[in-house]
Amino acid sequence: MPDPKTLHTAILILAAGRASRMGEGTHKLLAEFQGVPLVRRVAGSAVASRAAAVTVVTGHRRAEIEACLSDLPVDVCFNSAYAEGMATSLVAGLQTTGRMEIDGIMVVLADMPDLTSAHFDRLMAAFEEAGGDAVIRAASNGQPGNPVILPRQLYPELLQLKGDRGAKSVIMDSSLPIIDVEIGPAALVDVDTPDAVVAAGGILKR
Numbered sequence: 001m002p003d004p005k006t007l008h009t010a011i012l013i014l015a016a017g018r019a020s021r022m023g024e025g026t027h028k029l030l031a032e033f034q035g036v037p038l039v040r041r042v043a044g045s046a047v048a049s050r051a052a053a054v055t056v057v058t059g060h061r062r063a064e065i066e067a068c069l070s071d072l073p074v075d076v077c078f079n080s081a082y083a084e085g086m087a088t089s090l091v092a093g094l095q096t097t098g099r100m101e102i103d104g105i106m107v108v109l110a111d112m113p114d115l116t117s118a119h120f121d122r123l124m125a126a127f128e129e130a131g132g133d134a135v136i137r138a139a140s141n142g143q144p145g146n147p148v149i150l151p152r153q154l155y156p157e158l159l160q161l162k163g164d165r166g167a168k169s170v171i172m173d174s175s176l177p178i179i180d181v182e183i184g185p186a187a188l189v190d191v192d193t194p195d196a197v198v199a200a201g202g203i204l205k206r
């Protein structure tokens with residue numbers, strides 16, 4: 001088993017989707033939480049964690065999303081095929097320079113406003129304790145949620161994903177153990193609709 005001290009995890013933030021449930025004009029990732037656009041809030045928490053690197057995959061409304069990130073130390077990857085679904089963003093992010101050599105990739109959905117650097121660090125610690133040989137999944141009161149850390153053993157299968165699919169099928173088809181890590185309600189809070197944005201404390205922006 002690898003020495004936990006030698007394991008490294010990169011964070012991959014998925015921010016390319018069309019946010020179709022938001023209706024016309026507004027975009028959930030541009031909604032402001034405590035004066036900060038949501039995509040920047042999540043990226044900022046990722047940067048403040050001890051992740052080895054942070055990549056943000058953009059797509060829909062690319063210019064505005066990337067403008068929110070311009071002064072953050074993140075790698076921005078534009079997914080030109082974003083309209084084809086989530087799988088294309090996973091593949092694009094994994095293909096960012098150097099990511100295929102890293103021990104684990106933490107997949108973070110950009111529409112989860114309550115995630116903090118402490119949550120990310122807790123998940124990475126669990127990955128290290130497992131020797132990099134397990135899927136680490138955030139949970140709240142026993143209910144699985146996000147983010148999820150995917151170990152390097154799964155990268156070849158992830159690169160084969162197509163369409164609007166996440167990594168769930170790859171995880172379930174693998175023989176790797178799945179370790180759920182309690183991080184509280186933040187594991188389940190995402191904002192897919194205008195009402196959800198407001199309920200989570202956000203202010204909609206066009």
